[in-house]
Amino acid sequence: MKFPHTLSIIGWQGILSLSNLYCSVELSKFEWWSSSEDDGHILLYDIDSGDTHILGADAFEIFLLMAEKNVSFDILVTKCQDRLPDQDALLLSRYLDETLANLASLGLIRRLGYQL
Amino acid sequence: MKVAELSKKLVLDLLSRGELTLQLSPFVVRFNSNVPAIARDIQILYADFDVLPNTDFADFHVELRFVFGIRRWLSPQVQFFFDGRPSFSNLPVAQAFPTLEWGLNWCVAAHSHQYLVIHAAVIERDGVTVLLPAPPGAGKSTLCAALIHRGWRLLSDELALFDFSSGLVFGMARPVSLKNRSIDIIRRFSPNSVLTTPVMTESKGLVALMKPPSGSVMRVIEPARPNWIILPKFEADSASLLVKHSPARTFLLIAEQSFNYHVHGQNGFKAVAALVDQCRCAQFTYSDLDDAIEVFSDLDSRLGK
Numbered sequence: 001m002k003f004p005h006t007l008s009i010i011g012w013q014g015i016l017s018l019s020n021l022y023c024s025v026e027l028s029k030f031e032w033w034s035s036s037e038d039d040g041h042i043l044l045y046d047i048d049s050g051d052t053h054i055l056g057a058d059a060f061e062i063f064l065l066m067a068e069k070n071v072s073f074d075i076l077v078t079k080c081q082d083r084l085p086d087q088d089a090l091l092l093s094r095y096l097d098e099t100l101a102n103l104a105s106l107g108l109i110r111r112l113g114y115q116l
Numbered sequence: 117m118k119v120a121e122l123s124k125k126l127v128l129d130l131l132s133r134g135e136l137t138l139q140l141s142p143f144v145v146r147f148n149s150n151v152p153a154i155a156r157d158i159q160i161l162y163a164d165f166d167v168l169p170n171t172d173f174a175d176f177h178v179e180l181r182f183v184f185g186i187r188r189w190l191s192p193q194v195q196f197f198f199d200g201r202p203s204f205s206n207l208p209v210a211q212a213f214p215t216l217e218w219g220l221n222w223c224v225a226a227h228s229h230q231y232l233v234i235h236a237a238v239i240e241r242d243g244v245t246v247l248l249p250a251p252p253g254a255g256k257s258t259l260c261a262a263l264i265h266r267g268w269r270l271l272s273d274e275l276a277l278f279d280f281s282s283g284l285v286f287g288m289a290r291p292v293s294l295k296n297r298s299i300d301i302i303r304r305f306s307p308n309s310v311l312t313t314p315v316m317t318e319s320k321g322l323v324a325l326m327k328p329p330s331g332s333v334m335r336v337i338e339p340a341r342p343n344w345i346i347l348p349k350f351e352a353d354s355a356s357l358l359v360k361h362s363p364a365r366t367f368l369l370i371a372e373q374s375f376n377y378h379v380h381g382q383n384g385f386k387a388v389a390a391l392v393d394q395c396r397c398a399q400f401t402y403s404d405l406d407d408a409i410e411v412f413s414d415l416d417s418r419l420g421k
């Protein structure tokens with residue numbers, strides 16, 4: 001399932017929390033590392049699976065936010081707007097769609113199978 | 117006593133009795149073989165290594181034996197044994213010495229979990245220690261062979277043994293494996309280098325092994341702290357070019373090129389992080405060995421701060 005109709009969700013942002021769609025992340029199950037040179041990437045180690053992933057800094061920030069209880073979509077949107085101020089809402093929502101889908105495909109976040 | 121001090125007959129005798137015990141720091145290896153051809157190669161390529169009493173503890177017991185049967189006389193083959201167990205396919209007797217070397221590499225890579233074992237060459241000079249991780253065919257061994265003929269110390273051509281607690285790398289200073297065109301390139305680059313007779317192999321093409329420099333073998337017990345990770349890449353007709361490489365991508369490459377990263381789990385992750393943290397990371401493209409030597413003589417200024 002693609003993240004459903006993000007724009008419409010943005011309209012629901014006060015009501016619908018991401019926890020309806022994805023399980024929250026347990027950070028204790030991960031270890032991460034980034035170089036002091038800050039090359040824009042973070043290495044993430046999944047303690048349960050033993051897999052190592054490389055994430056862009058933005059994706060990693062979203063991953064960290066997913067660890068917060070009931071993180072709302074507007075927090076993610078705001079975060080992305082801070083980082084990508086020139087992007088319009090549609091591009092931002094697509095970016096979030098893709099990032100969340102990517103994190104899910106890596107097994108870093110888990111979908112609940114909930115569909116609008 | 118050094119291997120060079122043993123007569124060929126004595127090497128043969130010790131081998132046939134399974135009593136040739138060599139200090140290949142940080143390990144001790146006991147060899148057993150009924151293949152006379154490898155006695156000559158051991159005598160030449162391991163000339164500077166210490167022979168230990170047969171009573172000493174050995175980490176690895178390796179054997180290379182003729183395969184029995186009619187094939188023994190028609191088309192002789194050899195088989196590698198580790199701790200008495202046959203390992204790998206039989207190979208033609210002409211490949212006996214490379215088979216022994218590959219088998220020994222496997223023993224170390226598959227069983228030395230006290231280290232993070234990385235497929236990388238390691239060289240050192242005046243406190244500058246460079247790890248050269250690379251997939252096969254990248255030009256790692258050619259570059260390594262050239263550098264050790266120009267004053268760099270060889271720690272390893274193939275296996276870097278990263279110690280978790282100290283952050284130091286051990287190497288065994290064993291023979292350097294050269295393949296295909298690199299054999300003639302190194303012969304021309306360093307006419308005094310001592311190489312085995314090249315043999316054609318199915319898996320790697322033409323293979324020859326080069327004797328490690330005596331100075332490197334004498335210092336084999338000294339580990340070194342890596343401060344550079346350089347990804348070598350041979351590219352025909354290219355100028356020598358040293359450029360920064362993403363530490364995160366370097367991390368992934370080290371993990372991929374490690375034989376036991378997955379075995380160590382979270383500790384493996386921490387070890388690679390610690391290794392990359394203590395190093396500058398770069399990619400080095402080259403075609404001319406003299407140019408390459410020049411770049412390596414002043415890595416800091418070539419890459420910039």
